[in-house]
Amino acid sequence: MDQLLREFLGEAEELIEVLFGDLQALRARRDEGRARRELVARIFRHVHTLKGSSASVELEAVTDVAHEFETLLDGVRLGQVEVDNAVLDAFEDTVAALSQMLRAAAVEERPVAPPVLIQRLRRLAYRAESAPAHAALIAALPEEIARSLSEYEEHRLREALSEGAHPFIVEVNFDLMSFDERFRDLSDALGVGGELISTLPGMEAAAPDQINFRIVYATEQTTDELTARLEPFGDVKLTEVVAVQVDESRAVADVDAAEEDQNFAPATIKPLTTLVRVELTELDEIIAAARELNAETMSALSLAFKQEPPPGSVRDELELRRESVRRRFAALEESLVGLRLVPLAQTLRRAVRAGEMTARAVGREIDFEIAGGDVQLDKSLCDAIADPLLHLLRNAVAHGIESPEERAAAGKPARGRISLTATAAEGGVCLRLSDDGRGVDTQLVAQAARERGLISQAADISSEEALRLIFAPGFSTAASVSNVSGRGVGLDVVARAIEQAGGRIRLRSSLGAGTTFELLLPLK
Numbered sequence: 001m002d003q004l005l006r007e008f009l010g011e012a013e014e015l016i017e018v019l020f021g022d023l024q025a026l027r028a029r030r031d032e033g034r035a036r037r038e039l040v041a042r043i044f045r046h047v048h049t050l051k052g053s054s055a056s057v058e059l060e061a062v063t064d065v066a067h068e069f070e071t072l073l074d075g076v077r078l079g080q081v082e083v084d085n086a087v088l089d090a091f092e093d094t095v096a097a098l099s100q101m102l103r104a105a106a107v108e109e110r111p112v113a114p115p116v117l118i119q120r121l122r123r124l125a126y127r128a129e130s131a132p133a134h135a136a137l138i139a140a141l142p143e144e145i146a147r148s149l150s151e152y153e154e155h156r157l158r159e160a161l162s163e164g165a166h167p168f169i170v171e172v173n174f175d176l177m178s179f180d181e182r183f184r185d186l187s188d189a190l191g192v193g194g195e196l197i198s199t200l201p202g203m204e205a206a207a208p209d210q211i212n213f214r215i216v217y218a219t220e221q222t223t224d225e226l227t228a229r230l231e232p233f234g235d236v237k238l239t240e241v242v243a244v245q246v247d248e249s250r251a252v253a254d255v256d257a258a259e260e261d262q263n264f265a266p267a268t269i270k271p272l273t274t275l276v277r278v279e280l281t282e283l284d285e286i287i288a289a290a291r292e293l294n295a296e297t298m299s300a301l302s303l304a305f306k307q308e309p310p311p312g313s314v315r316d317e318l319e320l321r322r323e324s325v326r327r328r329f330a331a332l333e334e335s336l337v338g339l340r341l342v343p344l345a346q347t348l349r350r351a352v353r354a355g356e357m358t359a360r361a362v363g364r365e366i367d368f369e370i371a372g373g374d375v376q377l378d379k380s381l382c383d384a385i386a387d388p389l390l391h392l393l394r395n396a397v398a399h400g401i402e403s404p405e406e407r408a409a410a411g412k413p414a415r416g417r418i419s420l421t422a423t424a425a426e427g428g429v430c431l432r433l434s435d436d437g438r439g440v441d442t443q444l445v446a447q448a449a450r451e452r453g454l455i456s457q458a459a460d461i462s463s464e465e466a467l468r469l470i471f472a473p474g475f476s477t478a479a480s481v482s483n484v485s486g487r488g489v490g491l492d493v494v495a496r497a498i499e500q501a502g503g504r505i506r507l508r509s510s511l512g513a514g515t516t517f518e519l520l521l522p523l524k
Contacts, residue, residue, distance in 0.1 A: 004353070005105065007346060008057045012102050015050050019043060019095045029340065030083045033163040034195060037156060040083070043091075045387075050098070061113040062101050068121040069094045073337065075125050079155040090124055093117065134509050140241045145200055145216060145377045153216075154196045160195050160218035163423070168226065170215040171237040176455065176465055179211045183473060184340040184496065186233055193229065194219025199473045201452045207228055208459040212471065218300055294329035298322070340380075341523075344422045344429070345373030348384050351393045351420060358397040365415040366397060372422030377429050381521055387429070388494040392433050392517050393420065395491075400437035412436070428503075431519040440509040442466035467507050472496045 022043050029035040051066035072090070075081035101111035139148075149157070161167060170190070174182045190196055197216040219226060223240055230236045352368045359366045363517045401407075401416035408414060418435045442463040449469050461469075473492040493505060498505045503521040 002057075007349065008053055008059075009102060009106050011051060011053065011346075011350070015046050016095060016102065020092075022046070023091050023095060026083070026091075027088050030088070033159050036083060037077075037159065040073065040076050044070065044077060049387075052354070052357070053350075056357055059101075059105055059111060061099060061111040062105070065094065065098055065101065065118065065121075066120050068125070069098075072121050077155070078151055079159065081124060087124055090120055093230050094121065105228055131255055133508060139169070141216070142169070145214060146200075150199050156195065157197045157216065157218060162196070165194060165218035165220050165243040167221065168217045168223075169237075169239040169241065170230070171211045171212070171239070172215075172233060173207070173212050173235060175460065176468075178458075180468065180471055180495070180498045182233070183213065184232075184499070187473075189229055189233070190215070190217055190219075193221050193226075194426070201449075201454045201472075208456045209455050210456075211469075213473065218247070224389060235451070243489050247485050290329065290332055294326070297325060297329070312343040325508065340378050341376040342379050342382055343373060343429075344375050344377055344382065345370075347386055348373055348420050348422065349387065351389045352389045353375060355393040356459050358394045359401075362398050363403065364397055364401050365403055367415055367417050369385050369417065371419070371421040375422040375424055375429055377422075377521065378523060381501055381503075384497065385503075385519060385521065388497045389431065389433070389519070391494055393418070396435045396437065396515070400435040400439075401438050402438050406438075425520065428520060428522045431521065432516060433519075434514060434516040438513040438515055439469065439511040439515055441511055442509075445469060467509065470507065471505075 021159065022039055026036065026039045026043070029039065047066055047070050051063055051070060054062035054066060069091075072081065072087070076083055076087065081087060097114055097117055101113070104111045157167065172186065187196060195218045199219055200214045200216075201212065219227070223238065227238060230238065348370045352370060355368060356367070358364075396418055401418070402410065402412070404414040406418065416436060418433070421432045421434075423430050423432070443466075445466045446455070446459075446461050446469070449466075449472075450457050450459070454469060454472060455461065471491050471494075495505050498519055498521075501521065503519055506518040507515070508518075509515040
């Protein structure tokens, strides 16, 4: 079997197991609005990952089923499809079918997409929703904020309101040099009692060295309670959105409710590999138990020596045995801790595969280099950084590396270069992603920030401060992708994911020469 396919099947098996667990949780919590939204979003991401990965190993049938599954999930995310028993049954049958298809690929058979299942998913995806509630409150949002809401964000706000939440606009100014940390603290505080629906760069900041944000927020707390919660963040402007009179009627599409085909019954799910998987929490419990047993054994032996001192020769023999027990316990603990560590090779290869697919899609000629795949990292950290790393690499391909024509005009080789390396650093691991592309024009980044109200027109910021702006929530340079290489789109999400994993992210860039991201991660 091809090595690439073997690696995909191992990753896909884990995704299937996660999907089944999430679907079980979704069935139990579908009436809890916020939990339901989070679970559906997580399932959507997993299916999207499975679709992209299966395409990279040319499993077209798996890709086709995952695509239809993703379409139905998107309808649920947007509130166009209700999460009822028919939908939940279809979800579970689809994951079971995907498992069957992956099992076929594992024994080198050609997977086949069940036509009945695909038709079933399509019928469910085109069911219409009833008239939206709370149109008056949505209409009362400031016009520029209402325009900025995506369809998904607007749906999340409607659902939160239908569950008893009240909409607020939270406007805040932070110092430019500390806004990232302060904004994360504010987000964490708001997340305790409600939902952050959307973050938008605000009006002109209060001072040249400040940055302004406006947050659409939904909570069941009163204005007084929310004011008290926001007090530690200084000058925060809080505005409750009050309903206006609007016509809430809208047409509802007439959809043919075709009877579901009951003949589809997926076979029993079999594991794709013979690996034995243990939850990391269970492994941690075993490590802790080994430490406790070691301490108790050493304590008991010491107590025995004190109470009944043995003769000299016997004492020497017991001392040797006690030291042997201590060394063996230490070796056992080291081995158990080592089970949490995995080589980074698979994570790096997965990121490069995504980069190669992106390069083909956007017509870039790129040589990819990988180094340090034998460096080990805690499994949970590998999982946490996988998606941020994919985002950074795709971004480097699509926006960092110039087209062959642009590179020729700049005197560069037609083929770009992207390197992804892992090195053991003191007390941790450094992942370095470098490209030889166009780099970031920090002056144009600053100008884009001024145009979007992130900083005042009078602000004169350094190159370092401009690079920090790239990680600002809500900041986008989409209007000037060709000038600032598209950096900034979603990088606040990347930075937050790395921070939640206990790491840090650093950025260096040289205009015309390329960009380097460094992810500094702890060992565990």
